[in-house]
Amino acid sequence: MSSTHDEQRTPVAITTATADDPHMQPLARNPERTERIIALMMLLGLVGFIGFGVAYWYNADAWVYGATIGTGAVLLGAGITAWGKYLMPKGPFVEERHDLAGTSEEREAFDAAVVQRGGGILGRRKLLLGTAGAGLGVFGVVSLFPLIRSLGPLPGKTLTETDWKKGSYLVDQTGRPIKTSDIAVGGVVTVFPKGYQDTENGQAVDQTILIRLTTTDFTTRKGRENWSPAGYVAYSKLCTHLGCPVGLYEQQLQLLVCPCHQSMFNVADGGYPTFGPAPRPLPQLPLYVDGRGYLRARAGFDQPVGPGYWERS
Amino acid sequence: MTTTASTPSSSKDAKTESFGPVGKVLNELDDRLGIAKGGRSLMDKIFPDHWSFMLGEIALYSFVILLATGVFLTLFYVPSQTLVVYHGSYAPLRGQHVTQAFASSVDLSFEVRCGMLMRQMHHWACDIFVGAIVIHMARVFFTGAFRKPRELNYTIGVILLILAIGNGFVGYSLPDDLVSGTGIRIAFSITESVPLVGSYLAFFLFGGNFPGTDIIPRFFIIHVLIIPLIILGLVSAHLFLLVRQKHTQFPGKGRTEKNVVGAPMIPVFAAKATGFLFIVMGVTALLGALAQINPIWLFGPYDASRISYAVQPDWYMGWLDGALRIWPAWQLQAFGHNIPLEVFLPAAVLPGIVFGICLAWPGIERAVTKDNASHNLLDFPRNRPRRTAAGAVMLSFLMMLFIASSTDVLANYFKISLNVMLWAMRFLVILIPILAYPITLRICKELQQVPEGGKRKRANVVMRSAEGAYTTVPAEQRPGDGHHELPAEPVPTFIDLDEDDGVDPTDEGVRRVDR
Numbered sequence: 001m002s003s004t005h006d007e008q009r010t011p012v013a014i015t016t017a018t019a020d021d022p023h024m025q026p027l028a029r030n031p032e033r034t035e036r037i038i039a040l041m042m043l044l045g046l047v048g049f050i051g052f053g054v055a056y057w058y059n060a061d062a063w064v065y066g067a068t069i070g071t072g073a074v075l076l077g078a079g080i081t082a083w084g085k086y087l088m089p090k091g092p093f094v095e096e097r098h099d100l101a102g103t104s105e106e107r108e109a110f111d112a113a114v115v116q117r118g119g120g121i122l123g124r125r126k127l128l129l130g131t132a133g134a135g136l137g138v139f140g141v142v143s144l145f146p147l148i149r150s151l152g153p154l155p156g157k158t159l160t161e162t163d164w165k166k167g168s169y170l171v172d173q174t175g176r177p178i179k180t181s182d183i184a185v186g187g188v189v190t191v192f193p194k195g196y197q198d199t200e201n202g203q204a205v206d207q208t209i210l211i212r213l214t215t216t217d218f219t220t221r222k223g224r225e226n227w228s229p230a231g232y233v234a235y236s237k238l239c240t241h242l243g244c245p246v247g248l249y250e251q252q253l254q255l256l257v258c259p260c261h262q263s264m265f266n267v268a269d270g271g272y273p274t275f276g277p278a279p280r281p282l283p284q285l286p287l288y289v290d291g292r293g294y295l296r297a298r299a300g301f302d303q304p305v306g307p308g309y310w311e312r313s
Numbered sequence: 314m315t316t317t318a319s320t321p322s323s324s325k326d327a328k329t330e331s332f333g334p335v336g337k338v339l340n341e342l343d344d345r346l347g348i349a350k351g352g353r354s355l356m357d358k359i360f361p362d363h364w365s366f367m368l369g370e371i372a373l374y375s376f377v378i379l380l381a382t383g384v385f386l387t388l389f390y391v392p393s394q395t396l397v398v399y400h401g402s403y404a405p406l407r408g409q410h411v412t413q414a415f416a417s418s419v420d421l422s423f424e425v426r427c428g429m430l431m432r433q434m435h436h437w438a439c440d441i442f443v444g445a446i447v448i449h450m451a452r453v454f455f456t457g458a459f460r461k462p463r464e465l466n467y468t469i470g471v472i473l474l475i476l477a478i479g480n481g482f483v484g485y486s487l488p489d490d491l492v493s494g495t496g497i498r499i500a501f502s503i504t505e506s507v508p509l510v511g512s513y514l515a516f517f518l519f520g521g522n523f524p525g526t527d528i529i530p531r532f533f534i535i536h537v538l539i540i541p542l543i544i545l546g547l548v549s550a551h552l553f554l555l556v557r558q559k560h561t562q563f564p565g566k567g568r569t570e571k572n573v574v575g576a577p578m579i580p581v582f583a584a585k586a587t588g589f590l591f592i593v594m595g596v597t598a599l600l601g602a603l604a605q606i607n608p609i610w611l612f613g614p615y616d617a618s619r620i621s622y623a624v625q626p627d628w629y630m631g632w633l634d635g636a637l638r639i640w641p642a643w644q645l646q647a648f649g650h651n652i653p654l655e656v657f658l659p660a661a662v663l664p665g666i667v668f669g670i671c672l673a674w675p676g677i678e679r680a681v682t683k684d685n686a687s688h689n690l691l692d693f694p695r696n697r698p699r700r701t702a703a704g705a706v707m708l709s710f711l712m713m714l715f716i717a718s719s720t721d722v723l724a725n726y727f728k729i730s731l732n733v734m735l736w737a738m739r740f741l742v743i744l745i746p747i748l749a750y751p752i753t754l755r756i757c758k759e760l761q762q763v764p765e766g767g768k769r770k771r772a773n774v775v776m777r778s779a780e781g782a783y784t785t786v787p788a789e790q791r792p793g794d795g796h797h798e799l800p801a802e803p804v805p806t807f808i809d810l811d812e813d814d815g816v817d818p819t820d821e822g823v824r825r826v827d828r
Contacts, residue, residue: 017805024808062429066602070595077591084576084584089808091581094801095359095573097559097689100462151517158522159505159512173618190618201522204498204617237618242502242637242656243523244495247620259622260495261638262721262731275732277637277655279644307502308644308653309512 023093028086035087041079048072159309162236163206164285164300168193170210170234179293180230183212188249190237193297205305207237207245208285210295211267213254220284221270227286232295234285235271238306239263241278256282279308357804360582361562361575365456367589368449374593375442376548382435383537389421389428390414392533394489394526403610411614414529418488419610434601439481441597443629446474454674454704457692458561461685464675466554469547471671476547478629480540483532485607485627494615495624497532498523499637506656524617563691567801570689574801625718635717636663639738670707698757705753706746713742 017024028034051068102110122129169177170191178191191210196202214231227233235256237245244260249267255274256265263278265271271282283305286298304312332339343349360366393413399406401416402423411419421428450470453459459467482500486493501523504515520527559573568574576582600606612621626634636659645652670677678700679685694701716723717738724734772788 014807015803015805016807019808021805021808022799023802056426059426062427063602065427066430066434066598066600070598070600070602073591073595073598075595077588077593077595079588080591081585081588084581084588088576088581088584091576092567092574092799092801093357093359093577093804094567095357095559095803097571097573100558148517152520152527153516155512155516155522192618200526201524201617204524205522207618241642242499244498244624245618245620248622259620259624259721260499261634262735263642273642276735277640277642279642279653279655307505307656308651309505309515310507310509310650310652311512312651313649 023091024089026087027090031087034082038079038082038087041075041082045072045074045076045079048075155311159306159311160304162301162305163193163196163199163202164208164297165193166297166299168297168300170194170208170287170295170297171196178210178295180232180289180295181293183210183232185212185214185231186251187212190245191234191295205238208234209237209246209249209256210234211249211256213268218268220268224270224284224286226288227284227298229287229289229295232287233267234287234297235265235267235282236285236301236305238282239278240273240280240282240307241276243306246282356577356579358556358578359560359573359575359804360578361560361568361573363563365452366560368445368452370586370589371593372442372445372449373548373552374590375438375445375597376544377590378438378594378597379435379442380541382431382438383541385427385431386421386435387537389417389425390487390533391417392487392530394524394529406610406613409614412489412529414487414489415609415614418490422610430598430601432601433604433606434597436485436606437600437604438597439477439484440606440628441593443474443477443481446470446477447629450474450671451704451708455692455694455701456561456563457688457697457700459675460678460688461675462558462687463554463561466551466558467675468672469551469554471668473544473547473551475668476540476544480536480544481627481629483536483540486532487529487536488607488609489529489615490609491612491615491619491621492624493609494524494617495620496626496630497528498617503656503660506653507661508652508657524615559689561689561691563693568690570687572801573689577804628715631718632711632714633660633664635714635720635738636660638720639714639717639735639742641739667707667711695757695760698754698761701757702750702753705749709749710742710746713738713745717742 026034048068048070049072052065052072055064055068101107171177171194172189172191175194175197177194178189183189188209188211191208192202192206196206199206211233212231213228213233216231217226218228218231218233219225220228220233235246237247239246239258239260241258241261241263244258246256246258246263246265248257248259249255250257250264254266254268256267256271257263258265258276258278261277263276264274265278265282266274271284273279273281283301283303285301287295288298290296339349391413395413396410397413397416399409399411399416399419401407401420403419406419418432422432423429453467453470482496486497486500501515501519504518505511507514516522518528518531519525520531560575562568562573562575565574576585613619625631637656640655640659643654643658645654692700720734720738721731724731727734773785774788776784776786778784
């Protein structure tokens with residue numbers, strides 16, 4: 001800010017007001033009483049702060065800290081605010097608002113300087129201007145590379161593949177393989193391919209929900225015959241909407257419900273969505289029972305699990 | 314700037330001496346820094362008085378609380394997804410494998426003295442921070458404070474809101490509990506949904522496929538350094554522009570486009586503001602002490618294959634969650650590619666449009682009204698019916714989305730089917746904003762007809778005379794009522810407490826009181 005500029009408009013004046021000036025009066029009708037009330041509030045605030053100190057010293061319950069210091073702060077704050085509102089000069093006072101814009105001469109001088117230095121001095125070296133611009137532009141682009149590309153690997157096939165393979169044992173979270181005799185009709189358990197703990201994101205990607213719908217072999221959709229031996233159906237537990245675990249099973253309606261956004265999938269009908277924002281069915285895992293009665297995967301999932309993305313075919 | 318300070322006149326010396334050691338120090342400082350001129354005018358800076366001007370203050374003070382409590386929390390929190398066995402004092406979790414992030418969050422709540430208070434205050438202050446920004450922005454919008462010359466400051470404010478919401482999300486993800494972990498999973502899927510580059514963006518952000526082990530450390534540095542630094546810079550710019558352009562004020566006696574009427578910074582506004590800072594701090598501390606928020610030990614550690622029922626984010630993410638819930642299941646699947654419109658539209662395009670409209674509003678309004686003048690006097694919302702109605706449309710739309718984020722809870726509460734609830738919200742989110750426009754317009758036009766509308770009415774006292782006749786007289790003024798009665802004057806330099814200048818103590822507005 002230019003000092004000479006200001007001095008022209010507001011000469012420094014030392015103005016004096018007396019205590020009797022109406023603007024100097026407090027807003028309170030009875031200042032003495034107001035002062036006593038405010039002092040009392042501040043004093044109680046002080047007591048609250050001391051209470052906090054004592055509570056801290058004796059390691060009190062967690063809520064006591066906030067109750068003491070919070071009460072103290074509210075009372076002290078209300079006191080200071082009331083002091084400002086009711087006991088300080090009530091005014092009103094006024095301040096002139098000077099134009100932010102400069103005078104027409106100032107603007108003209110500034111505009112001329114910018115245009116002349118920009119267009120005149122810089123602009124006439126078109127070659128330098130162009131090469132410098134190109135250099136800065138390329139610099140801007142390449143300097144972003146480490147900020148982006150260094151941060152992570154390329155997706156590759158990780159989004160399309162899981163650890164489920166032909167013959168994978170179905171194990172529960174502790175790694176115990178599941179037998180056909182383990183689960184009663186209506187039972188649900190989250191299963192993984194054996195050895196899922198050894199891959200970094202196995203637990204997140206491979207999670208599959210195993211439900212026993214009945215006791216006899218079952219077919220959820222045409223073309224999925226032999227996928228559900230002994231009434232067992234298995235679906236990827238990743239919601240096709242946003243990837244939340246589809247963790248709620250409504251046994252009566254045979255629906256899997258996602259607690260995040262209430263997508264519902266019919267487990268008796270190939271995991272197709274019946275309600276909510278999920279656009280695709282839950283991928284179904286084909287199962288078989290081996291000679292010793294263990295449940296195993298007939299193959300991996302026939303499509304990527306989880307939510308949609310550009311490369312998903 | 315000036316040389317008079319180093320060669321003081323005799324009268325200036327005399328004055329200086331009467332101000333004692335403080336005056337001496339100030340003069341020494343002025344010799345070196347030239348603070349006298351600017352300091353004086355800063356002390357006399359006028360702040361107009363209206364309750365709605367404190368909404369921005371609440372946001373500022375909440376930010377101060379966030380910085381203070383946040384620094385405390387960083388002393389104990391460990392941003393790591395390495396698995397450890399929990400051995401702390403919370404018995405139900407003992408022996409479980411949890412990440413260091415979760416273990417340290419539980420430990421700083423239970424083992425560190427005042428840790429629980431600091432964590433809860435931090436979370437409450439964040440919810441208050443975003444809420445105060447939203448209400449402050451509504452005030453700025455409905456009173457037209459965003460108009461020329463303040464468009465830039467309005468833009469900064471909208472960006473601050475976006476940053477506050479973003480940092481809130483990143484912050485409540487840090488404890489790595491079951492609920493916030495699900496939120497991170499959803500964030501990954503939303504990033505993935507961007508056409509063409511989504512999976513690459515998600516992998517770069519997370520350092521690989523979800524969940525990986527990089528996201529918590531990365532969120533930590535974003536939460537405690539990158540975004541706070543940007544917020545701090547923008548808040549400084551916001552306040553600098555406020556001082557530079559001076560405060561707006563409501564129209565009233567003696568208030569023009571060319572002045573500011575109110576109370577000076579020192580001491581009146583400073584006292585009110587300092588007091589209010591303590592009030593906001595105190596209320597946050599009381600909330601932190603008495604109202605439980607985000608009990609992560611009850612949710613348990615994050616486990617990618619588990620989920621909790623009724624998972625909901627913090628309130629300021631509710632509108633996005635609601636949009637995700639009620640959006641139809643549209644996806645584009647063609648030519649071997651997939652565009653998950655059911656995610657990309659509600660979670661990326663919709664917020665882009667909402668904030669885009671917010672940012673573009675000053676320009677939109679100028680294009681419609683052709684008004685390019687500078688405005689320092691605020692509008693009463695009723696006097697700008699179309700703007701007010703447009704604001705009501707936006708707010709009701711967001712409110713409907715917010716309500717839609719609890720379809721499951723509402724369906725349960727009202728004992729209706731979830732399907733009915735979902736379809737009701739799909740219609741209401743369109744219908745209510747459409748209705749909001751004409752209704753608001755009508756209310757504004759009716760309010761314009763009310764004389765003295767919006768002013769505080771003075772009470773009437775009914776008197777009964779000895780003869781039994783009734784008369785009505787206005788009651789005595791309450792404090793604050795007579796505030797606008799006096800013509801405003803510049804702030805005086807001195808207040809002479811002893812001298813009697815001959816003012817008649819019985820004059821209007823003068824009360825001689827003991828001091």
